[in-house]
Amino acid sequence: ANMNTAKYSGAAFGTTTAALAAGGEVSGTIEQVEIFDGSSWTEVGDLNQERAYMSGFGTSTSGVVVGGFNPPSQTVLDLTETWNGTAWTEGNNLNTARYKLGAVGIATNGLVFEGDTGVPLEQSVVTEAYDGTSFTEVADLSVTRNSGAMCGTATSALTASGTQASKDTLGVATEEWTLAATVETVAFD
Numbered sequence: 001a002n003m004n005t006a007k008y009s010g011a012a013f014g015t016t017t018a019a020l021a022a023g024g025e026v027s028g029t030i031e032q033v034e035i036f037d038g039s040s041w042t043e044v045g046d047l048n049q050e051r052a053y054m055s056g057f058g059t060s061t062s063g064v065v066v067g068g069f070n071p072p073s074q075t076v077l078d079l080t081e082t083w084n085g086t087a088w089t090e091g092n093n094l095n096t097a098r099y100k101l102g103a104v105g106i107a108t109n110g111l112v113f114e115g116d117t118g119v120p121l122e123q124s125v126v127t128e129a130y131d132g133t134s135f136t137e138v139a140d141l142s143v144t145r146n147s148g149a150m151c152g153t154a155t156s157a158l159t160a161s162g163t164q165a166s167k168d169t170l171g172v173a174t175e176e177w178t179l180a181a182t183v184e185t186v187a188f189d
Contacts, residue, residue: 001040005032011056011065011103018060020044020083025052029070033088035060045087049079055103055112061085062107064130067115069099076118080135082107092134096126100146100163105154108132111177114159116146123164127177129154143173155179 003021010024017038024030031047047065054068054077063083069076078097081088098115101124105111110130117124123144128135141159148162148171157177164171 001036003034003041004043005030005034007032009052011054011068013056013058013063014060020056020060020063022056022065022083023047023051023054023068025071028072033083045083047081048088048090049077049081051077051079053099053116055101057103057105057110058083058107064091064103064107064110066094066103066112066130067098067101069118076116095128095135095137096124098124098126098146102148102150102159104150104152104157105130109154111152111154111157113141113150113157113177114145114148114162139177141175143171143175145171145173152177 007024007026012021014020019036022033029050029052031050033044034041035044051068051070054065056065058064065081076097078093080091082091098117101115103112113127115124123146125140125144127138127140129138145162145164148159150159152158160174162171
């Protein structure tokens with residue numbers, strides 16, 4: 001089934017039978033959110049801040065939307081909003097404002113990486129881990145980029161291609177993210 005509103009550059013996450021699409025642009029940014037149940041789209045609670053070129057992760061009942069760009073004000077955003085299946089709540093912001101960024105994971109364990117900072121010819125290598133409440137900068141990417149193709153989880157992710165170095169250069173670099181397991185030794189007396 002078609003969406004209720006034609007749009008582009010929004011965030012989407014979920015599964016083929018339970019997906020959520022948030023924000024984007026029509027003839028300006030919008031805050032509209034639609035949910036997909038496997039056969040049709042229904043408009044649900046709007047974002048608190050209209051924006052485009054953001055990213056998101058999670059499920060249709062528990063998700064997160066991060067970053068983005070607001071064209072009317074020409075503002076790169078560090079905003080985070082969490083979705084509880086009914087409404088959006090503003091959460092702790094990203095440490096680095098950016099748009100055209102990548103994100104993977106679930107609402108309590110996400111990973112946000114790459115993006116455009118809004119400074120001419122400056123893409124980001126910053127990677128931030130999300131624990132369900134706040135963001136912590138972790139190991140950065142090796143190659144600056146925005147708009148890469150991404151997949152995975154907060155513990156095992158991949159980003160490939162994207163725009164690198166300048167706005168006119170398409171990249172081919174692929175990078176993998178692997179979170180090392182924490183091993184604890186327990187001694188019994």
